[in-house]
Every structure is written in structure tokens, then in C-alpha cells.
Amino acid sequence: MVEQRFCKPLVAGSNPVGGFSIKRSMIINLWHNKEMNQWRWSLTDPSTMDQHSGGQKDLRVTMNDIANTVEYILKSK
Numbered sequence: 401m402v403e404q405r406f407c408k409p410l411v412a413g414s415n416p417v418g419g420f421s422i423k424r425s426m427i428i429n430l431w432h433n434k435e436m437n438q439w440r441w442s443l444t445d446p447s448t449m450d451q452h453s454g455g456q457k458d459l460r461v462t463m464n465d466i467a468n469t470v471e472y473i474l475k476s477k
């Protein structure tokens with residue numbers, strides 16, 4: 401049996417534009433897959449339904465992948 405633990409934080413940010421605030425939110429799922437010995441993650445942008453995912457053995461590397469993906473999404477919009 402695969403034991404997985406899920407964490408679903410909502411990452412919210414705002415961007416002031418001409419006195420208005422544009423809010424963005426992304427849903428990040430993070431879990432450890434014991435059988436694969438990997439930290440797995442998925443990221444969804446609810447406004448566009450774009451999805452990204454990945455996995456690494458090291459938690460710090462995984463968190464860096466997530467941060468890089470969020471930065472990429474924000475720069476490409």
C-alpha cells in the first residue's frame with residue numbers, strides 16, 4: 401500500500417497596477433511517495449487551469465522546483 405500525505409496550501413499574491421490590485425492564486429499539492437522515495441508536487445493555476453508537476457528525492461530541491469515554476473508562470477503571463 402502506498403502511503404501518501406497531502407498538503408494543499410493556497411499561495412496568493414497581488415500585483416498593484418494603477419491603484420488596482422490583481423490577485424493571483426495557485427494551488428500547490430505536495431506529498432511524499434514512500435515507494436518511489438520521492439517528494440511529488442503539482443501546481444494548478446485555477447484561473448487558467450494550467451497544471452505543472454514534478455518530483456525529486458530531496459525536499460529542498462523539490463521546493464526549489466516549485467518556486468522556479470511559480471516564477472516562470474508569473475513571468476510568462
